[in-house]
Amino acid sequence: MKLIERLMFLVIPSCRETQKLQSKTLDEKLPWLTRCSLWMHCVMCGWCRRYGKQLKFLSRACGDLPECGDFEKDEALPEEAKERIVRCLCEAEAGGKEVASADVVDGAQEH
Amino acid sequence: MTDTKIPEADPGLWLKDHGDHLYGYAMYRLRDKHMAEDMVQETLLAAWKAYAKFEGRSSIKTWLTTILHNKIVDFVRKAARQKLVFSDEDLDGTIDGEFSETGHINTEFGAKQWPLRPDDMAQRGDFWRILQQCIDHLPKDTGEVFRLREVDGLSTEEICELKGIGKNNFWVILHRARKGLRSCMESNWVGQHDK
Numbered sequence: 001m002k003l004i005e006r007l008m009f010l011v012i013p014s015c016r017e018t019q020k021l022q023s024k025t026l027d028e029k030l031p032w033l034t035r036c037s038l039w040m041h042c043v044m045c046g047w048c049r050r051y052g053k054q055l056k057f058l059s060r061a062c063g064d065l066p067e068c069g070d071f072e073k074d075e076a077l078p079e080e081a082k083e084r085i086v087r088c089l090c091e092a093e094a095g096g097k098e099v100a101s102a103d104v105v106d107g108a109q110e111h
Numbered sequence: 112m113t114d115t116k117i118p119e120a121d122p123g124l125w126l127k128d129h130g131d132h133l134y135g136y137a138m139y140r141l142r143d144k145h146m147a148e149d150m151v152q153e154t155l156l157a158a159w160k161a162y163a164k165f166e167g168r169s170s171i172k173t174w175l176t177t178i179l180h181n182k183i184v185d186f187v188r189k190a191a192r193q194k195l196v197f198s199d200e201d202l203d204g205t206i207d208g209e210f211s212e213t214g215h216i217n218t219e220f221g222a223k224q225w226p227l228r229p230d231d232m233a234q235r236g237d238f239w240r241i242l243q244q245c246i247d248h249l250p251k252d253t254g255e256v257f258r259l260r261e262v263d264g265l266s267t268e269e270i271c272e273l274k275g276i277g278k279n280n281f282w283v284i285l286h287r288a289r290k291g292l293r294s295c296m297e298s299n300w301v302g303q304h305d306k
Contacts, residue, residue, distance in 0.1 A: 014213060015210060015214060016216075017214060020282070023285055023286040023290070026285075027267050027281075027282065027285065028267060047216050047222055048222075050222040051222040051293070054293050055293060059261055059289070062246070062262050063261065066136050066180045067172070067173055069135070069136060069243060070239040070240045070243070071136045073135075075135040076134070076135075077126075077130045077133075078144075078148070081152075082126060085126055086126065089122045089123065089155060
């Protein structure tokens with residue numbers, strides 16, 4: 001039994017190594033063999049399985065932060081800035097619209 | 112084709128309804144009042160000019176935030192071109208006693224069970240606020256690399272080039288940042304709702 005355990009440690013990464021790989025896999029596709037060893041570790045280790053899920057969730061949440069973030073309470077747009085922006089919009093309206101730029105099609109945000 | 116009727120463009124209403132959100136996000140990311148105001152103005156102008164392209168597939172708030180996000184990312188791409196130097200100590204990130212000699216986790220340091228499903232957690236009022244605060248509490252340079260990757264969505268290659276760091280360093284920095292963020296959320300968010 002000890003021998004099997006030792007052999008497994010040679011193939012399966014430690015928790016320390018697994019945590020690094022779980023982060024790296026959020027940035028790039030790991031080689032097939034590495035993914036297999038990561039999977040095997042997580043099958044056996046509930047701590048790392050949970051850690052990986054939480055990391056993925058937080059990564060997704062950070063991507064949603066620009067839209068979902070609770071920014072209004074910290075920083076409200078000052079009234080004088082609002083007035084200036086309204087004036088600017090009115091001037092632009094009077095001057096007519098220019099050609100639309102390419103980066104403003106809805107659903108175009110990349111993550 | 113959908114039957115969704117797209118309302119008339121009304122930048123004044125967008126400003127009233129979403130101006131504070133846009134400004135707050137710009138401030139969060141740029142930390143400069145005047146620049147943030149300019150970004151909001153440019154966003155509303157660009158949205159108004161391009162409203163014909165708006166297909167109603169997302170809400171106005173999502174659309175405006177996307178335009179602002181793209182503008183901020185363009186700005187950050189130029190402004191972030193500042194090389195960073197990380198010491199080995201910066202890159203370690205392991206807590207004393209966290210792992211055994213064989214590299215396996217000591218259970219007292221293991222990830223706790225979070226009391227709610229992740230999607231339910233994000234619906235709770237102060238989740239986003241605590242997430243913002245936890246990101247802000249990351250060490251300065253580590254936090255900057257983290258924001259470029261996770262909030263701005265820049266690629267690994269782009270960040271490595273902007274910051275003059277190798278890929279291996281980049282992954283270690285992000286590993287450390289994510290670990291710190293997870294731990295901060297566990298202490299400050301999960302702790303509050305752990306009943």
